[in-house]
Amino acid sequence: MKHLLTKKSVIVKIALVAFVLVFLAHQLTYSPYNPYDFFQNGRKGIIPIKAFFDGLEKYAVHGDRLKGNYINEKVHDAPSKDREFLYSKEYLEGILNIKDETFQKLKESHHGFVNEHMPHLLDTVGVATFGELTPKSDKWESYRNSAGYVLIGGGKYSWLAYLVVKQIRMTGSTLPVEVFIPTKSDLDARFCNEIMPKYNARCNMLDSSLLEYLSLKFNLSGYQYKMLAIMASSFENVIYLDSDLYPLKNVEYLLTSDLYKEKGLLIWPDYWSRTTNPKYYEIAGLHVPEKKVRYSQYDRAQAEKKGEGLRDLKDYTFKDSNFHDFENTLPNPTSEAGVMLVNKTSHVRTLLLALYYNVYGPNFYYPLLTQGGAGEGDKETFIAAATVMQEPWFQTQKQFMWVGYHSEDTSKFESKALGHYDPITAKDDDKPAPLIFSHCSYPKHWTDWMYNNNDLIYKTSGEHIRMYKGTYENIGYDLDLRLLTAFTEALCEDIWLEKEKEDNIPLDQREEYMGNFLEYINNDREVNKKRCEEVYVPHLKWLQQTTQYPDTLKPE
Numbered sequence: 330m331k332h333l334l335t336k337k338s339v340i341v342k343i344a345l346v347a348f349v350l351v352f353l354a355h356q357l358t359y360s361p362y363n364p365y366d367f368f369q370n371g372r373k374g375i376i377p378i379k380a381f382f383d384g385l386e387k388y389a390v391h392g393d394r395l396k397g398n399y400i401n402e403k404v405h406d407a408p409s410k411d412r413e414f415l416y417s418k419e420y421l422e423g424i425l426n427i428k429d430e431t432f433q434k435l436k437e438s439h440h441g442f443v444n445e446h447m448p449h450l451l452d453t454v455g456v457a458t459f460g461e462l463t464p465k466s467d468k469w470e471s472y473r474n475s476a477g478y479v480l481i482g483g484g485k486y487s488w489l490a491y492l493v494v495k496q497i498r499m500t501g502s503t504l505p506v507e508v509f510i511p512t513k514s515d516l517d518a519r520f521c522n523e524i525m526p527k528y529n530a531r532c533n534m535l536d537s538s539l540l541e542y543l544s545l546k547f548n549l550s551g552y553q554y555k556m557l558a559i560m561a562s563s564f565e566n567v568i569y570l571d572s573d574l575y576p577l578k579n580v581e582y583l584l585t586s587d588l589y590k591e592k593g594l595l596i597w598p599d600y601w602s603r604t605t606n607p608k609y610y611e612i613a614g615l616h617v618p619e620k621k622v623r624y625s626q627y628d629r630a631q632a633e634k635k636g637e638g639l640r641d642l643k644d645y646t647f648k649d650s651n652f653h654d655f656e657n658t659l660p661n662p663t664s665e666a667g668v669m670l671v672n673k674t675s676h677v678r679t680l681l682l683a684l685y686y687n688v689y690g691p692n693f694y695y696p697l698l699t700q701g702g703a704g705e706g707d708k709e710t711f712i713a714a715a716t717v718m719q720e721p722w723f724q725t726q727k728q729f730m731w732v733g734y735h736s737e738d739t740s741k742f743e744s745k746a747l748g749h750y751d752p753i754t755a756k757d758d759d760k761p762a763p764l765i766f767s768h769c770s771y772p773k774h775w776t777d778w779m780y781n782n783n784d785l786i787y788k789t790s791g792e793h794i795r796m797y798k799g800t801y802e803n804i805g806y807d808l809d810l811r812l813l814t815a816f817t818e819a820l821c822e823d824i825w826l827e828k829e830k831e832d833n834i835p836l837d838q839r840e841e842y843m844g845n846f847l848e849y850i851n852n853d854r855e856v857n858k859k860r861c862e863e864v865y866v867p868h869l870k871w872l873q874q875t876t877q878y879p880d881t882l883k884p885e
């Protein structure tokens with residue numbers, strides 16, 4: 330009996346030690362999902378991400394960089410519906426100072442990329458989609474028709490991404506989310522390991538040796554991470570969202586729409602006129618004949634001035650018409666690209682060329698496509714690439730809603746966000762349509778920005794403001810209350826200290842409080858307490874007390 334007892338306690342001890350060891354090993358070796366592992370584990374039918382970059386430097390352009398290199402000054406910014414300013418071919422050719430030698434290099438490199446490198450990737454390497462899987466992989470069948478959201482996080486961006494993920498779930502969408510973390514130092518391991526899985530989300534990283542290779546060889550940063558995030562994602566169909574761009578309702582229906590099936594690339598419009606340098610079309614091998622195919626508001630204004638009707642399209646010339654009304658050009662308005670839906674298989678060529686445009690974007694293709702105009706960056710690279718590769722795309726026709734409020738302090742409309750419409754039903758600028766996204770870019774929901782500009786929340790008289798009021802009727806809930814609730818719960822520890830009195834859960838065990846999980850929040854604890862006390866918590870209380878939409882916080 331005694332003997333047996335000892336044996337039992339030995340077994341218990343061994344089991345305990347084994348458990349602790351397994352637990353520790355798990356903690357030590359756990360790393361977020363890493364697609365590159367597939368390859369390193371020797372899996373079949375995998376093309377490592379590095380292969381998309383091998384040999385790419387052969388098509389680099391070594392001429393004078395075009396960024397900021399103007400003959401006189403950057404391009405004039407006018408709204409796409411401007412009636413006065415003429416973006417003629419001659420005007421648009423006179424902005425960037427493109428030396429003939431640089432132009433020839435750009436043209437040769439572009440031609441080489443499209444006609445040598447791309448066929449090499451597709452036919453020799455065996456690229457079948459904009460990612461690492463091929464039909465030879467046993468994962469291919471489950472990859473086909475998969476879909477999910479892709480965001481970019483890392484450091485303070487993981488904070489914004491978290492708020493967007495919360496809203497994705499509030500809309501009732503259940504598709505998985507991948508938050509791409511561009512650099513290892515910005516990982517926030519507890520956030521990735523403990524918080525993300527609760528939302529059917531995960532952090533996605535590249536192998537650190539691959540990151541090193543990419544940053545040494547191609548100096549990737551900023552906008553360029555979007556291509557990497559899409560490429561590294563495990564979904565065939567990607568809903569890409571900037572980390573300050575919130576879906577306002579469940580947008581999964583877009584993926585099964587005929588529009589998406591037919592086009593495979595959906596994007597949303599910006600406000601500004603297209604200011605692409607005509608030389609870009611020559612570089613890309615797109616011939617633009619002097620054949621006008623559409624009218625601008627400029628044409629209508631001119632006709633009115635002369636008391637005439639619009640002339641026949643064939644009677645216009647490069648001299649008296651907007652260049653981007655001619656055949657083979659990209660139409661107005663420009664794109665916003667903070668949100669994009671793309672099928673990585675049907676649009677593999679488009680994405681490969683967009684990758685090229687983005688790798689050589691900051692110095693060459695961003696300036697060529699925008700010439701210093703508003704929001705210069707990756708935004709035009711997607712429809713430009715699709716146009717060159719002759720793959721379909723669709724940009725929502727109704728432009729967008731300026732979301733904001735009329736300020737009594739400044740006596741003008743203060744714009745805080747762009748509301749994007751449903752691409753399927755929003756055909757006409759003059760007719761109402763459902764809003765489905767809000768790009769909350771001014772202010773972004775940084776903890777300091779919202780606080781330091783609390784005139785965004787309060788009038789000078791001390792009264793509160795609803796920043797996003799213009800959307801409520803359209804979407805059927807109170808967006809200010811919705812977003813500030815998630816924000817305040819994640820930021821303000823005093824809310825939880827108060828709650829602890831009721832449920833005895835200590836602050837450091839609160840999953841809702843991001844001070845436990847994100848350095849960005851934890852590093853500023855004392856300051857955040859003050860911000861919460863002075864601004865965020867009182868504002869939230871006011872929003873709660875005055876809302877016209879009591880169901881705002883019920884998930885859909």
Ligand SMILES: *[C@@H]1O[C@H](CO)[C@@H](O)[C@H](O)[C@H]1NC(C)=O
Nearest residue numbers: 547548549550551552691692
């Ligand atoms: C690398 O990228 C950074 C950020 O865009 C830029 O400031 C820097 O000049 C680039 N370096 C080179 C060598 O292109």
Ligand SMILES: *[C@@H]1O[C@H](CO)[C@@H](O)[C@H](O)[C@H]1NC(C)=O
Nearest residue numbers: 474566584589590672674675
């Ligand atoms: C994505 O593209 C592939 C290849 O063209 C096609 O077979 C598939 O049906 C597309 N998926 C969706 C959801 O449209």
